[in-house]
Amino acid sequence: MKRILRLIALGALLTGLAACGPPKKSVFPPTVTIQEMSVRPDGQWQLTVRIQNNSYAGMEFHSLDGELKIGDGVPVRLHASFDLDIPSFAGDVTQINILPTNEMTTAIKTLAGKGSAGSLAYSLAGRANAKPEQEKVARDFNFHGNDWFSPVPGIPNTYR
Template sequence: MRFLRWIVPLSLALGLVACGPPRKSVFPPTVNIQQLQLQPSGAWRLTVRIQNNSYGGMDFTGMDAQLAMGDGVPVRVHGSFERDIPAFAGDSVQIDVLPTLAMSKALAASAAKGSAGALPYTLAGSVRAKPEQEKDPRDFDFSGKDWLSPAPGIANTWR
């Protein structure tokens, strides 16, 4: 009888837990520059790739980051957008930035070397997203280092 008193409530509790939907794990996204295009005005048009690393879809609404070329002074990379990115998928957004004079010179030096001219960059900040099982959006921090090289045959473009 004593055994039944504890097994019945435990069985009921386990049954109630099993009724709810499983929670999907949420992981920070990966953000990097897919392409940089030099605009006639001198601004840079960045194609930024956002990779959703979570088990559920997320609605991305904005980014606020700092871009630095080499050891130079960083510039702000800020954009508002609406992207619904499914689980383990990625999408791109375009954001225009105004580079510093030192950044423009570094890019020109890279272009002068042709396809051998690799330019290191650091992109760090946060993206705002709402995971599919949450009510409110939140900020996900990211930081990454990579290289940009002139795209062969495409003027004023680095990848």
């Protein structure tokens, strides 16, 4: 009788383990930064935004929705839709055009006058919409970061 109970328990255990499937990979919020900013002739800013996937799973990124704030000024809306499939621990870029405020335009002109010795603080905050590879639906991931713009030597109207 004990032997039959052991076989039943072993069978139930094996069935339970088979139903578990592969382990889920850990998913973490991405890091979103501005890799480069160029002032276009029409006054718009073209941002090259880098999305760094910090997860153990690949993710399909669909959109960014947030705001860019220069110094202590009024933020401007940052929004873009795209399709980027970013593997685990890798990054990719997308370009977003924004119309800066007068205050932002003045600040970047002042920075340009200082040359490569100048820098200008900015913050970037919002949500990135992405679908991790082991999930069925996309979800939002919050991001927030602070960094600096500095003129790129030899390339006018370009900042990194």
